[in-house]
Amino acid sequence: MVKVGIVGGTGYTGVELMRLLARHDGVSLHAITSRKEAGMPVAEMYPSLRGHVDLAFSTPQDAQLQQCDVVFFATPNGIAMSEATALLDAGVRVIDLAADFRIRDVAEWEKWYGMSHASPALVAEAVYGLPEVNREAIRQARLIANPGCYPTAVQLGFLPLIEAGVVNAESLIADCKSGVSGAGRKAEVHALLCEAGDNFKAYGVAGHRHLPEIRQGLASAGGAPIGLTFVPHLTPMIRGIHATLYARLNRDVDVQALFEQRYAQERFVDVMPAGSLPETRSVRGGNTCRIAVHRPQGGDTVVVLSVIDNLVKGAAGQAIQNMNLMFGLPEGQGLDIVPLLP
Amino acid sequence: MVKVGIVGGTGYTGVELMRLLARHDGVSLHAITSRKEAGMPVAEMYPSLRGHVDLAFSTPQDAQLQQCDVVFFATPNGIAMSEATALLDAGVRVIDLAADFRIRDVAEWEKWYGMSHASPALVAEAVYGLPEVNREAIRQARLIANPGCYPTAVQLGFLPLIEAGVVNAESLIADCKSGVSGAGRKAEVHALLCEAGDNFKAYGVAGHRHLPEIRQGLASAGGAPIGLTFVPHLTPMIRGIHATLYARLNRDVDVQALFEQRYAQERFVDVMPAGSLPETRSVRGGNTCRIAVHRPQGGDTVVVLSVIDNLVKGAAGQAIQNMNLMFGLPEGQGLDIVPLLP
Amino acid sequence: MVKVGIVGGTGYTGVELMRLLARHDGVSLHAITSRKEAGMPVAEMYPSLRGHVDLAFSTPQDAQLQQCDVVFFATPNGIAMSEATALLDAGVRVIDLAADFRIRDVAEWEKWYGMSHASPALVAEAVYGLPEVNREAIRQARLIANPGCYPTAVQLGFLPLIEAGVVNAESLIADCKSGVSGAGRKAEVHALLCEAGDNFKAYGVAGHRHLPEIRQGLASAGGAPIGLTFVPHLTPMIRGIHATLYARLNRDVDVQALFEQRYAQERFVDVMPAGSLPETRSVRGGNTCRIAVHRPQGGDTVVVLSVIDNLVKGAAGQAIQNMNLMFGLPEGQGLDIVPLLP
Amino acid sequence: MVKVGIVGGTGYTGVELMRLLARHDGVSLHAITSRKEAGMPVAEMYPSLRGHVDLAFSTPQDAQLQQCDVVFFATPNGIAMSEATALLDAGVRVIDLAADFRIRDVAEWEKWYGMSHASPALVAEAVYGLPEVNREAIRQARLIANPGCYPTAVQLGFLPLIEAGVVNAESLIADCKSGVSGAGRKAEVHALLCEAGDNFKAYGVAGHRHLPEIRQGLASAGGAPIGLTFVPHLTPMIRGIHATLYARLNRDVDVQALFEQRYAQERFVDVMPAGSLPETRSVRGGNTCRIAVHRPQGGDTVVVLSVIDNLVKGAAGQAIQNMNLMFGLPEGQGLDIVPLLP
Missing domain, CATH: 3.40.50.720 (NAD(P)-binding Rossmann-like Domain)
Structure with missing residues (x-):
C-alpha cells in the first residue's frame, strides 16, 4: 500500500x-x-x-x-x-x-x-506530468509538476497536429471555457453565484499564466516555437473545461485518423467518432479527455473540441494517474469512474 | 454473476x-x-x-x-x-x-x-422496496415496488418519530424541493433550462401522486392513519431532493438520540450531528440519505431535514440495494460511492 | 425633483x-x-x-x-x-x-x-415601511425602517389570515426559499457558485434574524403574540424569494375571497386566481408580490404561496415605494416594470 | 400611436x-x-x-x-x-x-x-434590419428582415475591421457562446435544464444557418467575399451571446480608436475602454451591444469581445429599434432600459 x-x-x-x-x-x-x-x-x-x-x-x-x-x-x-x-x-x-x-x-x-x-x-x-507525453519519465520521477487544467485540455487537443507538423504552428488559437471551480474555493467576489451565474465573460485576454505552459509543451512537441492566442472564459457551471482549438492545415490530411492513431493506446483520451460534439458533462467526475476533430465545410481550418473535468484530468485525477505510474500500479487504478450524467 | x-x-x-x-x-x-x-x-x-x-x-x-x-x-x-x-x-x-x-x-x-x-x-x-423498513421481505421477494423519490426522503425523515409515536400524526407537513431530473428526460416545456432555471415554484399543491404512497408507508409504521400536507417544489438544480418536515411533538423526547438509534445499523442513512444542515450536494451521485433533526428555539415543533439524490437513493441506487438483498449479495455492493462535491 | x-x-x-x-x-x-x-x-x-x-x-x-x-x-x-x-x-x-x-x-x-x-x-x-400596512404613517415619516426580504414575503402572505383571525396563530410555519443575492455581494465561501450552485440546503434553522421581525409584524396585525416556525433555505438562483406558508384554519372561510378583498387596492400585491402556482421569475426585476392561496384536499390546512424579487419588493423597490409616499409622488412612480421572463 | x-x-x-x-x-x-x-x-x-x-x-x-x-x-x-x-x-x-x-x-x-x-x-x-449599417434604408422600408442573434453580435464586432480593410478577411474566426433561450420555447430534449445545465458544448460546427447571413453582411461591408469559421456553443445560462472574434491585422492600427470612431454616434453600441472584458449580464434585458477590442501581447491577432442579449438586441429590441426608425419615432423609444444585474 x-x-x-x-x-x-x-x-x-x-x-x-x-x-x-x-x-x-x-x-x-x-x-x-x-x-x-x-x-x-x-x-x-x-x-x-x-x-x-x-x-x-x-x-x-x-x-x-x-x-x-x-x-x-x-x-x-x-x-x-x-x-x-x-x-x-x-x-x-x-x-x-x-x-x-x-x-x-x-x-x-x-x-x-x-x-x-x-x-x-x-x-x-521535475517531470511535467502529462502521461500521454512523458509516461516513461514519470515512472522514474521523484518530483512531478502536475499540468494545469487548461494546458491539459489544450495540449491533448493540439498534440497530434503539432507532432505531425500538419498545421501552421505560428497562429494557433485556443478559445477555452472553464467552469467556476477552476477558480478554487476562495472567497472572491467574481466567483459568487450572483456574479458568475447566468453570465458569460472572457478574462485574462492580455495574458494568462497557462499561456507559457501551453507554449512550452507544444514547442517541445513540435520542435520549434509556436504562436498561440489563448482566450479563457468563465462559464456558469461548476466543473468542466471545453477547449475549442483552431489551426490552419498546411497539407491535406485525414485528421480523424491522425487523432485516432495518436491516442490508440491511451486509456484516458477518447477520440470520438467524426462529427461528434463532446459535452463537458460526459466527463464529469471522470479522468477522461474526450476529443472531436472537425474541418468545417471541408476547408483548411481544423477545429478541435477537447473536454475534461478540470478537477480530475485537469488536476486530482491526473495526479493520481501520475502516482500510479510512479509506483508501478496499474495506470488507471482508482480512476475507473463512470462520469455522472445528468 | x-x-x-x-x-x-x-x-x-x-x-x-x-x-x-x-x-x-x-x-x-x-x-x-x-x-x-x-x-x-x-x-x-x-x-x-x-x-x-x-x-x-x-x-x-x-x-x-x-x-x-x-x-x-x-x-x-x-x-x-x-x-x-x-x-x-x-x-x-x-x-x-x-x-x-x-x-x-x-x-x-x-x-x-x-x-x-x-x-x-x-x-x-409486491414488496415495497424500502430496505430500512422491509429488509427481510425484500430478500424473499420476486417483485419489488421501488419507492418514489419524495416518498423515500419523506418516510426516512418521519419514520423514527412515527414509529415511536412521539408526534401528532394528524398534522404532518412535508415541504419538499426537487431537482429537475425528477421530471425525467422528457421533452416538456416546463423542464427547459429557460423555464426551470433561475426560478423557483411549487407544483402539485392540490395533490401529488406521491402523497398516497407516503401516507400508506407512514400509516403502516404508526399503526394508524396519518394526516399529511405535502407540497413539492421545483428547484433549479439537476439532482437532489431536500425534504423539510414539520411535526408537533406530543411529549418531550431526545429526538437526536431517537434518530441515531433508529438508524444505527443502516448503512445508507446518515444521521448527522445535532445542528447540522444537510446539503443535497453532499449526497450527489451517492446512495445515502442524510438527515438532521432540529427543535427551533427548543419548542415542540420538530423540523427534520432529509436529503437524497433522487436518481440514486430515490431510484436506481435503491433498486440496486434491493437487488443486492434479493440475491444475497452484500447490501452495499456497487454502491460504495463518494458523492461528487463540488 | x-x-x-x-x-x-x-x-x-x-x-x-x-x-x-x-x-x-x-x-x-x-x-x-x-x-x-x-x-x-x-x-x-x-x-x-x-x-x-x-x-x-x-x-x-x-x-x-x-x-x-x-x-x-x-x-x-x-x-x-x-x-x-x-x-x-x-x-x-x-x-x-x-x-x-x-x-x-x-x-x-x-x-x-x-x-x-x-x-x-x-x-x-421610525416607521416600518410596509406600505400595505403602514401607508399613512409612511407618508408622514422622517425615518423609514425598510422591511427585510423574508419578512415582506411572509407578512404579505399571512396578513389576511391573521387580520381576519381565521387561523390558529400559535403554530404558523414559514418554509422560505431565497436566491443567493439575499446574501449580498460579499466575498464569502458559502455563496460561491461552486458551493451554492446545483445545491439546496436549509440554514438558520435554530434562529434567523428575520424571525423577530416577522413575529412583531404579525403580532401587531393580529393583536396577540404569534407562534412561528421559520426555516429559510438557499436555492441555486440569483433573485427571488418563495415563501410557502402553512396555517390551520379555525373556521371555514373563503380564503380566496379573503385575500382578494384584503389586497383589492394594492398595486404591488397580486392575488392570483385560485389554483395558481406563482413562480419567482414572474416578479424578476419587478416590485410585485404575487400570492396564491390553497387548501389541499379541501382540508383545514391553508397553504399560501408568496413570491417577490428580494432585491426589489424585498429591498430597493419597496424603499422607492416608500420614498414616493413620503414625497407625495405617485406610489408606483419608477416602479412600473414588466418582470424579465425568461 | x-x-x-x-x-x-x-x-x-x-x-x-x-x-x-x-x-x-x-x-x-x-x-x-x-x-x-x-x-x-x-x-x-x-x-x-x-x-x-x-x-x-x-x-x-x-x-x-x-x-x-x-x-x-x-x-x-x-x-x-x-x-x-x-x-x-x-x-x-x-x-x-x-x-x-x-x-x-x-x-x-x-x-x-x-x-x-x-x-x-x-x-x-426586404431591408436587412441592422440599424448600424442600414439606418436610412430601414426608415423607408415596408419589410424588414430582422437580423439573427449571432449575426448581430458578430457583425457589429467585425464591422469596423472589415470596413477599414485592416484585417485578413479570408480567415476570420467567430467563436460564439449562446444562452439557451436562443433555442426558443420548444419542447426539445437538448434544451432541458438537465441536459443543458452545468454543461458546455459546441454545436453546428459543420455548418450553422447564421453562417451565410454573417458572410453576406461582412462581404457587403468589405466589398469582397470573406472566409469565416463560425463555431457556436451552448452555455448554461438563459440569455446572452458572447462572441469572441479573431482576425489577423494586415497593418498596424489603433483598433481602440477605430472602434470608438465607428460607433461614436451609435446609441446601442458601447465600445468599452481598452482592456475591458464585457459580461453578458451587463446587457441582460437591454438593447445594447457592448464591445471590447484586444491585441494580446501586442501581436497582430486582434480579439474582439462582443456581447448582446440575444432576445433584445438579438431579436425583439432590435425589431422595435427598426420599428421606431420606420415610423419616425425616436430610435431609442421604449428601449431606454437599465440591464438587470445581478
Whole structure:
C-alpha cells in the first residue's frame, strides 16, 4: 500500500484527491494538512466524505509527512517550491498540483507568477506530468509538476497536429471555457453565484499564466516555437473545461485518423467518432479527455473540441494517474469512474 | 454473476442504473431495451458510458429478458404492470422503478394514476422496496415496488418519530424541493433550462401522486392513519431532493438520540450531528440519505431535514440495494460511492 | 425633483436602487458614497449602468448628503443607526434598507444583531415601511425602517389570515426559499457558485434574524403574540424569494375571497386566481408580490404561496415605494416594470 | 400611436416584444395571434405580463392584422414569407424576426433552410434590419428582415475591421457562446435544464444557418467575399451571446480608436475602454451591444469581445429599434432600459 499525504486539503483539488483516493485500493491515506483547520475532521468540512475519510486536518508538524511514500501538494502556487526539498531528501516522492515546477525557464516563471523561485534546481529535475507525453519519465520521477487544467485540455487537443507538423504552428488559437471551480474555493467576489451565474465573460485576454505552459509543451512537441492566442472564459457551471482549438492545415490530411492513431493506446483520451460534439458533462467526475476533430465545410481550418473535468484530468485525477505510474500500479487504478450524467 | 436486464434504458433512471451497474462486480448486464432506439449503441446516446457499456438498445423481443435473473423496469407508469407477469412466470425477479406496484389499495392507485390496473394480484404480492423498513421481505421477494423519490426522503425523515409515536400524526407537513431530473428526460416545456432555471415554484399543491404512497408507508409504521400536507417544489438544480418536515411533538423526547438509534445499523442513512444542515450536494451521485433533526428555539415543533439524490437513493441506487438483498449479495455492493462535491 | 443620496452603493441593494432611480422621472441622483471605492465611476464597477449613471462613488464627506431630500442607507446593519441623526437634524429624510430600525424592542434587537443600539430613540420614531400596512404613517415619516426580504414575503402572505383571525396563530410555519443575492455581494465561501450552485440546503434553522421581525409584524396585525416556525433555505438562483406558508384554519372561510378583498387596492400585491402556482421569475426585476392561496384536499390546512424579487419588493423597490409616499409622488412612480421572463 | 400586431406571440421573442412594447409610449398593442392558444389571456401563459398586457391570444382571422400599422412575425422560419404579402398589400409594414428575408441569394437560403421560398420577390425588397449599417434604408422600408442573434453580435464586432480593410478577411474566426433561450420555447430534449445545465458544448460546427447571413453582411461591408469559421456553443445560462472574434491585422492600427470612431454616434453600441472584458449580464434585458477590442501581447491577432442579449438586441429590441426608425419615432423609444444585474 502506497502511503499518501496531502498538503493543503481544504480546496477543491484537495477534496477531489480525497474523493478519488478513498476508493483507490492501492493506497492508504496517512495525513492531510491544513494550518488553518487543524483538528477539524475532514468530513465535517466536506460531508460528502462522511463514512469515507476518517482523518482530521493536521498541522504540517503533526502530519509527519516524511513517513509517506508520496505527498501531493494541493496548495496555492509558491508553497511546494519551499517545502518539497525536505520531503525529497527524506525519500518521499512529490506531486505538485500547483504551478511551481511547470515552467522550465525560471525567469519566465518568475515573470508570470510574480515571485522569486525558491528552488530553481528542482525545476530542472521535475517531470511535467502529462502521461500521454512523458509516461516513461514519470515512472522514474521523484518530483512531478502536475499540468494545469487548461494546458491539459489544450495540449491533448493540439498534440497530434503539432507532432505531425500538419498545421501552421505560428497562429494557433485556443478559445477555452472553464467552469467556476477552476477558480478554487476562495472567497472572491467574481466567483459568487450572483456574479458568475447566468453570465458569460472572457478574462485574462492580455495574458494568462497557462499561456507559457501551453507554449512550452507544444514547442517541445513540435520542435520549434509556436504562436498561440489563448482566450479563457468563465462559464456558469461548476466543473468542466471545453477547449475549442483552431489551426490552419498546411497539407491535406485525414485528421480523424491522425487523432485516432495518436491516442490508440491511451486509456484516458477518447477520440470520438467524426462529427461528434463532446459535452463537458460526459466527463464529469471522470479522468477522461474526450476529443472531436472537425474541418468545417471541408476547408483548411481544423477545429478541435477537447473536454475534461478540470478537477480530475485537469488536476486530482491526473495526479493520481501520475502516482500510479510512479509506483508501478496499474495506470488507471482508482480512476475507473463512470462520469455522472445528468 | 447476476444476469441483469433493463427495460426502458433511455431515461435518467435507466442511464443511472447503467452508471452504477457498470461498476458492480456481482452483475453482468445482459440487455437494455428501447423500442424507439433499438440498434443504437447505448454509449452513443450517453457518451458518459463510452468504454463502460458496450451494449446497444434492443427491442423487447430481441432482448430475451426471460434469460435474466432480474429485470429492472425504468419505464413510465403502466408498463411493468403489463409485462411483469410473463417474466415472473419465467422465474425472473422484477424490480419496478415506476409506481405500478407501490399502492396496495388498487382503487386508490387507479384514482391517482388515471388508468386501470392490469395486474391487481401482483400488487398484493409486491414488496415495497424500502430496505430500512422491509429488509427481510425484500430478500424473499420476486417483485419489488421501488419507492418514489419524495416518498423515500419523506418516510426516512418521519419514520423514527412515527414509529415511536412521539408526534401528532394528524398534522404532518412535508415541504419538499426537487431537482429537475425528477421530471425525467422528457421533452416538456416546463423542464427547459429557460423555464426551470433561475426560478423557483411549487407544483402539485392540490395533490401529488406521491402523497398516497407516503401516507400508506407512514400509516403502516404508526399503526394508524396519518394526516399529511405535502407540497413539492421545483428547484433549479439537476439532482437532489431536500425534504423539510414539520411535526408537533406530543411529549418531550431526545429526538437526536431517537434518530441515531433508529438508524444505527443502516448503512445508507446518515444521521448527522445535532445542528447540522444537510446539503443535497453532499449526497450527489451517492446512495445515502442524510438527515438532521432540529427543535427551533427548543419548542415542540420538530423540523427534520432529509436529503437524497433522487436518481440514486430515490431510484436506481435503491433498486440496486434491493437487488443486492434479493440475491444475497452484500447490501452495499456497487454502491460504495463518494458523492461528487463540488 | 427629489434630491437623492445613497450611502453604500457597492452592494446589490445599492446597484438595484440605481437601476430603478435612473429611470425614475421624479428624482435626481445627487451622490453615492463608498469609502472603499471613492473616486471610481459607478459604471466602472457596474457596467450595466454605463450611459445611465454618470456619478462616481464619493467619500461620505464629499457627498454632502445633508443637501439631499432623502438618503437611502444600503449599508450593513449598524451604520444607519449611527449616521441617521445628523441627517435627520439637517432635515433630510432617511430610509434604511438594513435592519437598524426594524425591531421596536431594542433589547430584542440587540440580542439578535449582537451589538448595542446607537439610537434607541430613533427606533421609537421610525416607521416600518410596509406600505400595505403602514401607508399613512409612511407618508408622514422622517425615518423609514425598510422591511427585510423574508419578512415582506411572509407578512404579505399571512396578513389576511391573521387580520381576519381565521387561523390558529400559535403554530404558523414559514418554509422560505431565497436566491443567493439575499446574501449580498460579499466575498464569502458559502455563496460561491461552486458551493451554492446545483445545491439546496436549509440554514438558520435554530434562529434567523428575520424571525423577530416577522413575529412583531404579525403580532401587531393580529393583536396577540404569534407562534412561528421559520426555516429559510438557499436555492441555486440569483433573485427571488418563495415563501410557502402553512396555517390551520379555525373556521371555514373563503380564503380566496379573503385575500382578494384584503389586497383589492394594492398595486404591488397580486392575488392570483385560485389554483395558481406563482413562480419567482414572474416578479424578476419587478416590485410585485404575487400570492396564491390553497387548501389541499379541501382540508383545514391553508397553504399560501408568496413570491417577490428580494432585491426589489424585498429591498430597493419597496424603499422607492416608500420614498414616493413620503414625497407625495405617485406610489408606483419608477416602479412600473414588466418582470424579465425568461 | 403606432398600431401593432404580433403573429406568434407564445415564444420567447413574442413575450419579449410584449415586455418591451408594454412600456413603449408610442404604440398600442392591437392583437397577438396564436392558433394553438387562441382565447387564452396572454398573462395567463406569462404571469410576468399580469397588469401590463390585457389581450388574449387570437386566431389570425380574428386578429384583423390588416388594421395594424406594423406587424411583427415572431414565428418559426417559413411563416412570414407566406403571410407578408397580404399585409404589405393592405399597407401594413412588416418586421420578420425569423430568417425568411435575411439571405438575398434565394438558392442559398433554400439550401440552408431546407424549404422552397414562397416569396422571392419580397427577398429583393426586404431591408436587412441592422440599424448600424442600414439606418436610412430601414426608415423607408415596408419589410424588414430582422437580423439573427449571432449575426448581430458578430457583425457589429467585425464591422469596423472589415470596413477599414485592416484585417485578413479570408480567415476570420467567430467563436460564439449562446444562452439557451436562443433555442426558443420548444419542447426539445437538448434544451432541458438537465441536459443543458452545468454543461458546455459546441454545436453546428459543420455548418450553422447564421453562417451565410454573417458572410453576406461582412462581404457587403468589405466589398469582397470573406472566409469565416463560425463555431457556436451552448452555455448554461438563459440569455446572452458572447462572441469572441479573431482576425489577423494586415497593418498596424489603433483598433481602440477605430472602434470608438465607428460607433461614436451609435446609441446601442458601447465600445468599452481598452482592456475591458464585457459580461453578458451587463446587457441582460437591454438593447445594447457592448464591445471590447484586444491585441494580446501586442501581436497582430486582434480579439474582439462582443456581447448582446440575444432576445433584445438579438431579436425583439432590435425589431422595435427598426420599428421606431420606420415610423419616425425616436430610435431609442421604449428601449431606454437599465440591464438587470445581478
